[in-house]
Amino acid sequence: MSKKLRVRFAPSPTGALHIGGVRTALYNYLLAHKLGGTFILRIEDTDQTRFVEGAENYILDSLKWLGIMPDEGIGVGGPHEPYRQSERKELYKVYADELINSGKAYYAFDTSEELDAMRAIYESKGSAFQYNALTRVKLKNSLSMSEQEISDLIASGMPYVIRLKVPAKAEIRFQDSIRDWVHVHTSSIDDKVLMKSDGMPTYHLANVVDDHIMEITHVIRGEEWLPSAPLHILLYQAFGWQPPQFAHLPLLLKPEGNGKLSKRDADLGGFPVFPLEWKDPQTGTISKGFKQEGYLPSAMINFLAFLGWNPGTEQELFSLDELISAFSLERINKAGAKFDVNKAKWFNEQYLKLQDVSTLAVQYLPDLPKKEAESFVHLFLDRITFPQELGEKVKEFTELPTIYEEAVVLNKWNEESQKGLQVLKESLPDLELWEADSIKSFIHVKLEEAGIKMGKVMQMLRVALSGNGAGPDLMISMELWGKEQVLLRLTHAIDAFNKR
RNA sequence: GGUCCGUUCGUCUAGGGGUUAGGACACGUCCCUUUCACGGAUGAAACACGGGUUCGAUUCCCGUACGGACUACCA
Structure with missing residues (x-):
């Protein structure tokens, strides 16, 4: 019997939710609904310095707009409350201590300045500093100091962090749903900080602890997490827990050039990267939102789903329910996808036509x-x-046209069209039934009587009435303008053309 | 720099040891429409490169190139 599927979307409230994050949420939602699982929303706010007011509500509002609300967690509650990591602070300490006691982690007293200095030295030698099995014995931590020194330091209030003691020589491997086997040697992983000196856990610890406690079965997240996945595996091993199934999603790339999609690209390209309009509480800067630009939730969902995934059939238009039944992790692509706003617009046009x-x-x-x-x-x-x-x-x-499309007037304003418009101006008042079909046949008859070809006059008539050489059906337009308005416009236009 | 991940039309992608390498967006042409748009049809457009393996490679393997992510007491 396999466990019930549980997935989570775990953003940080550091600003507006990026569109890539929205797609991650979508994929989590789709998998949960496909397999009858639970979609959980957790807020990873362990960095108090980056906390942004309003960001959490923004995330919720975005998911609500798109119709992909969580089943459990922030905004809905559930059996594992609280779902905000800052409110679970004490919990992580317990688990960090457990690692200390089992010898899988250790205290470190090096200051940020000392570490920066180390990095600078290594860099000047052309290499990179790593806090690992080779260097930790020479640094200020509970592995290099006596127990007395350690307890004195802690008692004196010296700030410290807790680091994971990464084994020196081991091969970490795990099977990613999208990338298959990924192998990493522990020599390339450093002794990551688990607990910061302010008593907050880092992402790595909080993430692993919560995913375990919340019984997460599948971790679907962006590819930017792939390099730290082996560290997370190590953490699961250190606790003796079964790791979840990982799926690292390809990134959303900028439309032109290289690199991942950023807010700057959006400004440059004139399209949004955020689901909803966002006003930065610090700077007051307003960023566009897809919603405010006029994108429909259904179009966004369909567009986003296809950025990195496809059903393998030739169907392009999928409702959320259809996506749920067609979705599978196996069909997610490996390579990053460039964000193409043209495609987004096309989806929007398709869904717009379906609107009531x-x-x-x-x-x-x-x-x-x-x-x-x-x-x-x-x-x-x-x-x-x-x-x-x-x-x-x-x-x-x-609005009454004030300028008339020059190219058309230049080409089509001649004796014949002039005569044609005149005929219409004089005869149209006689038309009783002001309705597209009758207008059309009336014009046809009147022009024929005058010996004028319809084709010679129609475009001039369009320009005369609307100012433009192209536009929606002219007969329906005339019906909507009404007889009086049409005659007014016709008179104005003929005057204007004759003055040329 | 190091580690990891990736690479099919301009873009999103299907496919997969033998295919006319398929679809969608965008673009061109034509049809429809007395215009335009929509719609329909059609065209141009791709397997990064080099080595293997094989009768045969775009597909499998290895290199190279290129791209990306990560490399914080950020997530």
């Missing part, structure tokens, strides 16, 4: 009569990427 017309009308054109608003939605829906463009389109549509 009357809902869009109410939401984005609230000042218009419902029926009219819905007509506008129909008119513009497949010409926009973001729903809020609806308002801009309608505004542009409703």
Whole structure:
């Protein structure tokens, strides 16, 4: 009998949640729901210096917006409360002491300055300093000092950290769901700090302890954690615990050039990297959010799911439920994926077209009569990427044109089109039924009577009425403008063209 | 520098010892539409390089190159 699947998303509240973190959360959510497991949200706030006010709520709001809320943890509670590591501080101390007592960890009294100095010396010799089996005997710690010295130091209030005593010669190996076997020799791992001098655990300790206590079965996290995974394995071994199954996700890379996606790329490329708009409480700087830009949650989910994973079929559009049933860790890619905002836009267009017309009308054109608003939605829906463009389109549509597309006027304003517009200006007032189809046949008839080819006039008519050479269906547009408005626009335009 | 991870069209990717190397985005052309957009069709576009193994390698192995991550009392 295998244990019930439990996964966790464990961000730090150091600012807005990055889109890569959102994808990590998504994959955790998908796996949990696929296998009937539990998706846990834990906050890793062991670095008090980097804590940012509001970040935790931001994370929750983001997950809520996307519809991938946790089943347990921050915001929902559960059997392992608290889910905020800063509130579990005492717990980690117990486990660190256990390691001290079993000889798997030791106290170290070196100051940051001393260590920095060591690093500088090594660097000047062209090598890198490591706090490990080779160097620890020469440094200030409980392995190099007598028991008396140690207890005196601790009693005197000398700050200390607790470090893991990494074995000198051992091969660490573990099987990653995405990368298969990963081997690392302990000689390349240093004696990482487990407890900081402020009494807080480091990520490594807190993470392993919590994952064990919370009975996490699968750790799905970003590839940036791959190098420290062997250390975590060592920690599990030191405690005598069974490590969870690891899956290290490929990174999200910047769209152009090299490197991982950063906020700077977003500013440069004019797209967001955060799910929601974020105002930095310290600097007051506001960063764009996908939500505010007009991305739909369904589009974001679909887009993000496909950045590093695919179902192996040719289906591209997946609802969250479809993703849940199609998802598997085995189909996650190894290589990093460049973030392509064009693809994100395409997904948004696809999902926008699937939206309910009357809902869009109410939401984005609230000042218009419902029926009219819905007509506008129909008119513009497949010409926009973001729903809020609806308002801009309608505004542009409703305003009288003041400039006329020059290239078209230059090409198409001639004797024949002039005569055609004149004919329409004079005859259109007679049209009783002001509706797209009848407008169309009326124009057809009137022009034919005057011996003018429709094709010679239509584009000029469009420019005359809208100012643009291209746009939505002209007959429907005329219906929406109304007879009076059309005649007004026509008169204005003919005057303007004649003055040229 | 060291350690680890990776590399199929511009981008996201499918595939996998013998394939016309497939799809999607973006781009071009055509059709639809008296415009544009949508939609449809179509085109251009890829196995990083060098060695093995093999009858045969893009696929397996090894190197090289390139890219990435990590290398804090940050996560």
